[in-house]
Amino acid sequence: MTLAKSKAIFDNDDYNHFPEVITEPKSPVSEAEMMQAVRTLLLGLGEDPDREGLRDTPKRVVKALKFLTSGYQQSLDELLNGAVFHENANEMVLIRDIDMFSSCEHHILPIIGRAHVAYIPNGKVIGLSKIARICEMYARRLQVQERLTAQIADALQGLLQPQGVAVVIEATHMCMVMRGVEKPGSWTSTSAVRGIFADSAKTRQEFMSLIRHSPDFH
Numbered sequence: 001m002t003l004a005k006s007k008a009i010f011d012n013d014d015y016n017h018f019p020e021v022i023t024e025p026k027s028p029v030s031e032a033e034m035m036q037a038v039r040t041l042l043l044g045l046g047e048d049p050d051r052e053g054l055r056d057t058p059k060r061v062v063k064a065l066k067f068l069t070s071g072y073q074q075s076l077d078e079l080l081n082g083a084v085f086h087e088n089a090n091e092m093v094l095i096r097d098i099d100m101f102s103s104c105e106h107h108i109l110p111i112i113g114r115a116h117v118a119y120i121p122n123g124k125v126i127g128l129s130k131i132a133r134i135c136e137m138y139a140r141r142l143q144v145q146e147r148l149t150a151q152i153a154d155a156l157q158g159l160l161q162p163q164g165v166a167v168v169i170e171a172t173h174m175c176m177v178m179r180g181v182e183k184p185g186s187w188t189s190t191s192a193v194r195g196i197f198a199d200s201a202k203t204r205q206e207f208m209s210l211i212r213h214s215p216d217f218h
């Protein structure tokens with residue numbers, strides 16, 4: 001199937017109307033105000049925001065935070081770019097070890113980990129890279145790991161109406177490592193299963209056994 005032909009099918013398809021909700025409104029705060037707030041933070045920390053090393057820090061922090069939360073500005077429609085194709089595949093598709101960087105919404109500190117995403121098609125498949133892009137879009141928002149996991153699963157379920165979707169995220173939270181309870185080496189696993197992965201223990205186990213042998217996780 002050519003890409004052009006696939007796109008034509010895609011254009012007529014109902015997945016275009018998958019209700020992607022942008023949960024965050026456009027910001028009413030200017031960059032100048034954000035930089036001023038970072039300057040205040042620096043003062044609060046007892047620093048001198050006018051010393052050479054910190055002079056451009058408010059600007060850098062705002063730029064970095066905007067990048068780390070740039071998923072708010074994206075939508076599924078935009079990132080898919082038409083890459084959903086009709087295909088009579090009905091075996092499990094698994095992408096494992098998708099690197100992931102998110103930010104916890106409680107402390108705005110990094111969540112670092114990997115996602116494993118599987119689905120069993122039901123007439124439609126998605127461009128493989130788009131699965132990683134969907135993970136990135138939701139990761140680049142302020143998150144809790146459970147919601148991030150569920151959002152990825154629900155996006156694929158809504159886009160493809162597959163037989164089922166399974167998502168596992170294994171991550172370490174810097175708010176639990178560098179501060180607070182200070183537990184380096186702790187990993188949090190979350191899963192979200194939909195359709196046949198929820199209904200069939202055998203299918204779920206097949207997925208779990210395929211992702212299990214990753215050497216980095218225990």
Ligand SMILES: Nc1nc2c(ncn2[C@@H]2O[C@H](COP(=O)(O)OP(=O)(O)OP(=O)(O)O)[C@@H](O)[C@H]2O)c(=O)[nH]1
Pocket residue numbers: 104105106143144145146173175176179180181
């Ligand atoms: N369920 C869940 N909790 C998270 C996630 N990221 C951070 N948290 C937790 O959010 C909780 C916030 O608890 P609070 O007691 O309000 O904040 P805190 O005083 O900074 O808590 P400590 O981290 O225990 O020092 C902490 O237990 C964090 O570990 C996440 O992705 N999922």
Ligand SMILES: [Zn+2]
Pocket residue numbers: 104105106107108109173175176
């Ligand atoms: Zn946190």
